[in-house]
Amino acid sequence: xxxxxxxxxxxxxxxxxxxxxxxxxxxxxxxxxxxxxxxxxxxxxxxxxxxxxxxxxxxxxxxxxxxxxxxxxxxxxxxxxxxxxxxxxxxxxxxxxxxxxxxxxxxxxxxxxxxxxxxxxxxxxxxxxxxxxxxxxxxxxxxxxxxxxxxxxxxxxxxxxxxxxxxxxxxxxxxxxxxxxxxxxxxxxxxxxxxxxxxxxxxxxxxxxxxxxxxxxxxxxxxxxxxxxxxxxxxxxxxxxxxxxxxxxxxxxxxxxxxxxxxxxxxxxxxxxxxxxxxxxxxxxxxxxxxxxxxxxxxxxxxxxxxxxxxxxxxxxxxxxxxxxxxxxxxxxxxxxxxxxxxxxxxxxxxxxxxxxxxxx
Ligand SMILES: [Mg+2]
Numbered sequence: 001x002x003x004x005x006x007x008x009x010x011x012x013x014x015x016x017x018x019x020x021x022x023x024x025x026x027x028x029x030x031x032x033x034x035x036x037x038x039x040x041x042x043x044x045x046x047x048x049x050x051x052x053x054x055x056x057x058x059x060x061x062x063x064x065x066x067x068x069x070x071x072x073x074x075x076x077x078x079x080x081x082x083x084x085x086x087x088x089x090x091x092x093x094x095x096x097x098x099x100x101x102x103x104x105x106x107x108x109x110x111x112x113x114x115x116x117x118x119x120x121x122x123x124x125x126x127x128x129x130x131x132x133x134x135x136x137x138x139x140x141x142x143x144x145x146x147x148x149x150x151x152x153x154x155x156x157x158x159x160x161x162x163x164x165x166x167x168x169x170x171x172x173x174x175x176x177x178x179x180x181x182x183x184x185x186x187x188x189x190x191x192x193x194x195x196x197x198x199x200x201x202x203x204x205x206x207x208x209x210x211x212x213x214x215x216x217x218x219x220x221x222x223x224x225x226x227x228x229x230x231x232x233x234x235x236x237x238x239x240x241x242x243x244x245x246x247x248x249x250x251x252x253x254x255x256x257x258x259x260x261x262x263x264x265x266x267x268x269x270x271x272x273x274x275x276x277x278x279x280x281x282x283x284x285x286x287x288x289x290x291x292x293x294x295x296x297x298x299x300x301x302x303x304x305x306x307x308x309x310x311x312x313x314x315x316x317x318x319x320x321x322x323x324x325x326x327x328x329x330x331x332x333x334x335x336x337x338x339x340x341x342x343x344x345x346x347x348x349x350x351x352x353x354x355x356x357x358x359x360x361x
Contacts, residue, residue: 001075001116002039006067006105009033010060010361013325013354015051020143026051029322032060033355034067034104038075042115044345046107048100048273049300049322055097060361062089062101070105075112082106082279095251099276106277107303111345120347121303122340125282125310132308134301134338135163135194137320142167146180153184153191161319162336163192163219170200174209181216194245196222203232210240220245220267228255233264245269248298251276256284260291267315271298272307281307289313301331302348305338326354 011031019026033047048063050056066085073081085105089098114121122130136156140149149166156164164184168177181193195218201209206224213221222245225232237244243266250256251274259265268288275281285307288295294315297304301319308314317338319331328349332339341347 001042001112003036003070003073003075004039005035005037006070006108007035007037008060008064008067008104009035009355009359010056011326011355011358012360013323013358015322016325017139019139019141024052028053029325030056031323031326031358032056032063032104033326034063034108036067036070036075036105036108036112038112038116040116042112044075044108044110044112044115045348045350046104046109046111046277046303047323048104051322057361059097059101062097063104066101067105070109075109075116078106078109078113078279081109082277095255095274095276099251099280100273103273103275103277106279107272107346110278111348115345118344120306120340120343121278121345122306122309125278125307126312127310128312128314129309129340131334131337131339132305132314132317133163133336134161134305134317134319134333135165135192135336136161137165137299137318140164140166142169146183149180150184150187153188157188157191160333160335162190163194163316165194165196165222165318167196167198168200169198171209174212178212178216181213181218185217192219194218194220194222197224199223199226199249201225203229203235206232206236207239210236210242214241218242222246222269223248230259230262230264234262237264237266243267245296247271248274250274253280253283253287256287260287260293263291265293267294267296269296269298272300272303274298278303278307282311285311285313301338302327302329302341303346305331305340306346309340326351326358 114124139152227249245267247268296316
């Protein structure tokens with residue numbers, strides 16, 4: 001089935017609330033939205049979302065240029081299409097910018113393929129389950145006072161969540177964070193809590209903070225140290241009782257392979273944009289399965305719910321609704337599970353009026 005056209009749009013979508021993340025003030029969710037239309041009129045969509053404007057225009061231009069390569073090609077041949085884009089741009093790769101530029105196009109290819117098959121992407125990739133365990137990740141920033149954190153937790157529980165993830169940055173003393181976790185646990189006894197340390201600690205800090213945190217019952221400690229320090233991560237995994245999660249910063253097969261081979265993580269988190277789209281995502285997922293490693297998705301729940309439900313080692317989808325202002329589809333959460341949306345492809349309906357309103361290029 002021939003690809004008739006590829007259109008790439010840049011959207012500057014207002015965030016529902018202003019917040020601080022990873023030391024940056026976030027006011028907008030930038031989207032690079034790719035649309036692929038094939039000869040029978042079927043349209044597939046995919047996007048990348050970023051909270052920072054840095055390099056977003058060059059990334060948009062690179063995505064457009066890669067998209068032009070796909071016109072006239074057979075949409076079923078995702079490996080061929082991926083290779084076409086990868087070899088065209090490999091002088092700025094592997095990984096990094098190139099993967100990000102390819103990702104929304106590859107996602108759109110899979111959306112078309114599944115729509116043509118009359119199936120969800122989840123089913124097309126294996127259809128292991130109709131839902132995935134999920135956790136709430138929005139409005140739980142370390143810049144928030146405890147009262148606001150409790151209010152956020154209350155809203156997440158009311159929305160059907162049973163897990164939340166807190167963030168933490170550089171700290172001198174872990175006791176304040178432990179107090180916050182304990183306070184949340186007092187209020188919501190059955191709430192599972194994860195902690196993302198956003199690579200803020202040294203190895204020695206991570207060891208001592210990790211030991212102190214083990215009393216709180218948190219279900220994972222994410223990115224305690226720099227993600228490429230595999231020896232350090234292995235030390236933490238072997239010495240702490242809390243499962244260690246990480247991987248969202250990895251781009252290439254080799255990085256994932258080295259991480260898996262080093263047995264340094266209990267849970268591998270894959271970022272669909274950084275890994276370069278669905279085609280490589282599924283390979284990394286199977287690589288992790290071969291080592292009995294559980295998988296989580298980094299942001300993009302609209303796509304990750306399909307991918308994680310397709311495979312046997314899909315563990316947790318991150319409910320981070322950065323795109324809810326441009327889609328009509330509402331992701332359903334039920335007793336801590338995210339349900340795979342009905343419909344073919346990714347089952348996502350865009351709010352075209354909103355896309356037009358927020359389009360800047
Ligand atoms: Mg993280």
